[in-house]
Amino acid sequence: MRKSILFDLDMPKWVLFFYPIIKKLKKLGHNVIITSRGGKGYTELNKVIELYNLDYTSIGEYGGSSLEGKLRASLYRMEKLIEIVKNVDAVISGCVVDVNRVAFGFGIPVYNFYDIPLSDYRTNFKRALPQARLTIPLATKMFKPFVVPDEIFLRFGLERDQIIEYKFIDPLIWLKDFKFDKNYVENFYKKYKIDRKKFTIVVREEEYKSSYVNKKYPFLYEALPEIHKKFNANIIIIPRYESDYLKKEFPFAYVIEEKIKLQHLLKDADLFIGGGGTINTESCFLGTPTISTRSFISHYDKWQIDNGLMVWVDNKEYLFKNIELAKEKKLIPNLKALDKMEVDIDLLIEKILN
Numbered sequence: 001m002r003k004s005i006l007f008d009l010d011m012p013k014w015v016l017f018f019y020p021i022i023k024k025l026k027k028l029g030h031n032v033i034i035t036s037r038g039g040k041g042y043t044e045l046n047k048v049i050e051l052y053n054l055d056y057t058s059i060g061e062y063g064g065s066s067l068e069g070k071l072r073a074s075l076y077r078m079e080k081l082i083e084i085v086k087n088v089d090a091v092i093s094g095c096v097v098d099v100n101r102v103a104f105g106f107g108i109p110v111y112n113f114y115d116i117p118l119s120d121y122r123t124n125f126k127r128a129l130p131q132a133r134l135t136i137p138l139a140t141k142m143f144k145p146f147v148v149p150d151e152i153f154l155r156f157g158l159e160r161d162q163i164i165e166y167k168f169i170d171p172l173i174w175l176k177d178f179k180f181d182k183n184y185v186e187n188f189y190k191k192y193k194i195d196r197k198k199f200t201i202v203v204r205e206e207e208y209k210s211s212y213v214n215k216k217y218p219f220l221y222e223a224l225p226e227i228h229k230k231f232n233a234n235i236i237i238i239p240r241y242e243s244d245y246l247k248k249e250f251p252f253a254y255v256i257e258e259k260i261k262l263q264h265l266l267k268d269a270d271l272f273i274g275g276g277g278t279i280n281t282e283s284c285f286l287g288t289p290t291i292s293t294r295s296f297i298s299h300y301d302k303w304q305i306d307n308g309l310m311v312w313v314d315n316k317e318y319l320f321k322n323i324e325l326a327k328e329k330k331l332i333p334n335l336k337a338l339d340k341m342e343v344d345i346d347l348l349i350e351k352i353l354n
Contacts, residue, residue, distance in 0.1 A: 003089040003353070004031040008081075008099035009038075009056075012048040013278040016174040017113070018092070019052055024349055035059050035084060037077060037096065044240075047259035057084070060098070074098050092352065095135040109140040111352055115170050116277060117144075117152050121302035125155065132156070141351065145169050146341075147303045164351050168341040169300045171281045176343050178263055178286070185264045192236075192254050199233045199270050199327055202283075203253075205240040206275025206294055220275065220293045221249070223316045228252050231323060236269070238262065238279075271326040273319075277301065284309040285338060289331040291322050308334035 005025060007018050022032050034054055038045030039061030049056050059080045063073030077098040085091060091103040095114045103110045112135055120127035136142060136156040143164045144153065153163050189196050203224070228235050235253040237246055246255045263282060266272055272283035273291045277298060284290040290310035292301060297312060304310050310333065313319045325331040 002029050002031065004033065004087065005352075006033045006035065006085060006088040006091045006099070008091065008093040008096045009034065009036045009045065009049065010094065010096045012045055013170070014094045014113075015045070015048045015052060015054070017094070017170055019054070020173060020345055021092075021348060021352075022054070024345060025352075028349075033057075033084065033088060035081065035099070037062065037098070044259065051259055051261065059084075078102050090352070093135075095131050097131050097134045100135040100138045104138040110135075110138055111141045111143065112136065112139040113143040113170075115145050115148060115300055116298045117148065117156070119296040119298065121297050121299045123149060123152055123155075127296070143348070143351070145300060147299045149299075164348075166344070166348065168343045169281055169285075169303065171278055171285055172338070172341055173343050173345070175263065175282060175285050178267075180267050181264050182268075184261065185268045188260060188265060192256070194234055194236070194254060196234075196268075199231055200236065200268075201227065201231075201233050201271045201273060201323075202236045202238065202265060202269045204238045204272075204274040204276050204279050219314070219316050220273065220319070223319055224250055224253065226316075227320075227323060230320070231327060236265070240276075271323065271331075273323075280304075280310060284333045285335075287333055287335055289326040290333065291319065291326075291331075293319070304337075307337035307340075309337055 007022060009015055025032050034056040036045055036049055036056050036058045037060050038058050042062040046058055060077030061073050063070035074097055078101055081099055081102045085099065085102045085108065086106050088108060090109045090111060091099055092111045093099050095112045100110055117129060117132040117136060118124065118127045119129060136153060141162055141164055142153050142158055143166060146165055146167050147169060150163055224235060227233060237253050237255045239246055239255060243255050243257050266283045266288055267286045269288055271289045273293060274280040275293045280290055280292050281304065284304055292310055292312045305312055311322050313322060322331055
């Protein structure tokens with residue numbers, strides 16, 4: 001039976017993750033509707049959707065860094081989503097609060113995918129993410145990677161048969177068939193006049209405006225001028241939010257405002273330093289030396305650290321030490337760890353449709 005399925009996207013990661021699932025559902029004849037939360041102050045999401053040539057409707061905004069702003073933005077989005085959600089057969093999201101609440105109100109099945117219910121790699125529920133508390137209990141089915149314990153979702157009130165485990169960490173779904181394009185990245189270097197003969201470091205900020213990050217950690221920002229001088233390095237910054245302040249604070253860096261297929265740049269870089277989650281995983285899975293400066297360690301971070309795919313640092317001294325190792329080509333991700341994982345999109349589709 002042909003179904004109408006809504007995908008509500010709130011960050012670029014979900015565009016990449018759901019893209020092969022959306023393509024397969026369309027091929028099977030189902031009606032796929034895509035909505036996004038990518039307005040003022042967070043335009044990156046919609047740019048990525050457009051990069052992948054997907055039709056979508058942008059509804060609402062991120063809400064900024066204040067709790068009141070987030071709440072008002074969420075309430076506004078819920079009201080606007082009502083007319084779309086009430087006419088679909090199922091809703092799929094990465095635990096987006098707004099669409100979960102509306103779908104639950106209409107009694108429409110909610111299928112959530114989530115790899116980071118806690119900002120912690122143990123089961124400390126004091127570190128539960130706000131969106132996890134507001135969405136996981138509403139899920140009809142909860143899809144999660146093997147690295148996150150079932151216990152967490154059971155404690156959120158789900159039954160064991162509602163939890164669907166898949167055998168990979170999320171970025172592998174779009175990286176397993178990745179083909180590196182040398183011309184693509186060389187054209188990028190030419191456009192920004194980047195001398196690729198120099199040691200090249202790509203940098204990504206943490207999501208410091210997100211509700212699950214306690215504060216903006218300064219040590220990476222403080223270290224960047226020293227890294228530039230000490231290692232005679234190209235510093236390429238991929239902004240998380242606004243870019244003007246980055247250009248002003250780091251005039252020696254290349255601040256990339258346009259949306260590019262970042263995987264090619266990550267694959268070609270000599271080193272990646274990131275405060276995020278998904279992009280750190282992409283980098284190390286692509287075989288690039290990867291240093292995490294995230295303010296916490298999630299379950300999938302811990303698996304990647306334990307399996308020698310990336311290192312985690314929380315101070316400048318350890319950061320410089322690992323940059324030196326990368327420059328000497330002694331910081332090498334253990335790609336054999338990827339053999340422990342398996343992507344089965346057909347299984348995910350089956351669990352969504354049945």
